[in-house]
Amino acid sequence: xxxxxxxxxxxxxxxxxxxxxxxxxxxxxxxxxxxxxxxxxxxxxxxxxxxxxxxxxxxxxxxxxxxxxxxxxxxxxxxxxxxxxxxxxxxxxxxxxxxxxxxxxxxxxxxxxxxxxxxxxxxxxxxxxxxxxxxxxxxxxxxxxxxxxxxxxxxxxxxxxxxxxxxxxxxxxxxxxxxxxxxxxxxxxxxxxxxxxxxxxxxxxxxxxxxxxxxxxxxxxxxxxxxxxxxxxxxxxxxxxxxxxxxxxxxxxxxxxxxxxxxxxxxxxxxxxxxxxxxxxxxxxxxxxxxxxxxxxxxxxxxxxxxxxxxxxxxxxxxxxxxxxxxxxxxxxxxxxxxxxxxxxxxxxxxxxxxxxxxxxxxxxxxxxxxxxxxxxxxxxxxxxxxxxxxxxxxxxxxxxxxxxxxxxxxxxxxxxx
Ligand code: UD1
Numbered sequence: 001x002x003x004x005x006x007x008x009x010x011x012x013x014x015x016x017x018x019x020x021x022x023x024x025x026x027x028x029x030x031x032x033x034x035x036x037x038x039x040x041x042x043x044x045x046x047x048x049x050x051x052x053x054x055x056x057x058x059x060x061x062x063x064x065x066x067x068x069x070x071x072x073x074x075x076x077x078x079x080x081x082x083x084x085x086x087x088x089x090x091x092x093x094x095x096x097x098x099x100x101x102x103x104x105x106x107x108x109x110x111x112x113x114x115x116x117x118x119x120x121x122x123x124x125x126x127x128x129x130x131x132x133x134x135x136x137x138x139x140x141x142x143x144x145x146x147x148x149x150x151x152x153x154x155x156x157x158x159x160x161x162x163x164x165x166x167x168x169x170x171x172x173x174x175x176x177x178x179x180x181x182x183x184x185x186x187x188x189x190x191x192x193x194x195x196x197x198x199x200x201x202x203x204x205x206x207x208x209x210x211x212x213x214x215x216x217x218x219x220x221x222x223x224x225x226x227x228x229x230x231x232x233x234x235x236x237x238x239x240x241x242x243x244x245x246x247x248x249x250x251x252x253x254x255x256x257x258x259x260x261x262x263x264x265x266x267x268x269x270x271x272x273x274x275x276x277x278x279x280x281x282x283x284x285x286x287x288x289x290x291x292x293x294x295x296x297x298x299x300x301x302x303x304x305x306x307x308x309x310x311x312x313x314x315x316x317x318x319x320x321x322x323x324x325x326x327x328x329x330x331x332x333x334x335x336x337x338x339x340x341x342x343x344x345x346x347x348x349x350x351x352x353x354x355x356x357x358x359x360x361x362x363x364x365x366x367x368x369x370x371x372x373x374x375x376x377x378x379x380x381x382x383x384x385x386x387x388x389x390x391x392x393x394x395x396x397x398x399x400x401x402x403x404x405x406x407x408x409x410x411x412x413x414x415x416x417x418x
Pocket of ligand 1: 022024026093122123124125126160162163164165186190304305327328329330
């Protein structure tokens with residue numbers, strides 16, 4: 001089992017160029033199957049989840065070549081419409097291929113995505129929306145079988161602004177007959193990036209970033225080039241690492257507008273933040289960080305669930321009591337037990353966690369139980385007294401590209417142990 005060994009106490013100080021967004025690159029790679037052409041995607045992060053997505057594309061018959069951070073995807077000879085269980089199990093977000101494969105092949109077979117470590121993660125909203133577009137769906141023996149002679153636009157209202165469901169609708173509807181509108185759509189920046197990619201391919205989509213998206217079906221789409229937006233969650237993780245160690249950091253290749261909910265909290269905790277067009281500069285307060293009254297996770301532009309655990313690690317050493325309300329995923333407090341091993345004082349009742357800040361954390365052996373919870377453990381370890389071993393770091397590699405290299409370059413004492 002791979003682990004990180006971290007000796008805490010060093011300030012995180014320096015500059016980091018932020019990777020491309022995992023949650024943008026995955027749906028955009030799925031979208032490449034729509035056009036049957038040659039696509040060049042720039043700024044793709046080197047992540048396990050991207051590798052799995054490449055395997056899915058190859059399994060469907062697409063040609064994929066990787067040169068550094070650039071991916072070349074040629075979907076002309078795509079000849080499959082099935083994602084086997086072995087690949088679906090590795091990454092739940094492969095469900096995002098469903099809309100794209102149906103639009104291209106008029107049929108799709110994917111295995112049922114299993115339950116995930118952060119909660120139930122149902123796909124009912126995806127399936128209901130696809131049915132509205134004319135897809136016949138049957139579920140048998142753990143597989144979802146989809147068929148559609150013709151996809152037809154409709155007015156789709158989402159009961160919850162699901163990111164994945166919104167993306168699946170955009171993918172399925174962009175070549176459907178007529179107009180599709182999505183109300184109560186998710187508004188995440190990654191959806192805006194998907195719209196930009198699809199429109200560059202020739203789709204006619206408007207409204208992403210607002211809660212109503214309009215998709216006018218077109219007959220044909222074309223291969224294009226596209227640059228992936230910066231990863232706002234990774235950016236906020238590095239800001240928190242600097243804040244946790246009384247350091248200062250300059251982030252390059254970021255979009256500060258995507259990060260307002262997170263930088264507002266860091267300011268409330270006493271950090272000074274200065275933003276430019278594509279840079280963020282953070283300096284920590286001289287005194288202890290201050291607690292935050294309430295952090296409530298919400299769909300964008302609210303506070304992201306994905307950064308809840310790193311921020312909880314941060315508040316665990318702040319002065320005072322902070323309260324977290326997790327509204328998106330019911331099982332996203334698994335890092336609490338691990339933080340408590342390091343001396344944090346946290347009480348959980350259902351979806352609420354109350355964090356009483358302690359003077360300092362102490363090194364311990366802890367586990368990354370999921371991606372963002374794993375990042376939280378790294379952050380806690382950087383700030384703790386002594387040595388921490390973070391085990392099971394395969395989860396962290398799903399979303400953070402070479403995190404140990406970036407942190408080491410800013411002064412961290414962190415080593416990967418195979
Ligand atoms: C995406 C992100 C993930 C992030 C999440 C919320 C990607 C690859 N992943 O995940 O990092 O944490 O958004 O910002 O972009 N739901 C249903 N039925 C459905 C679909 C969702 O009930 O059919 C519920 C989920 O259980 C959850 C909520 O809706 O409670 C939000 O899920 P959703 O926005 O769909 O998250 P993902 O797209 O899976």
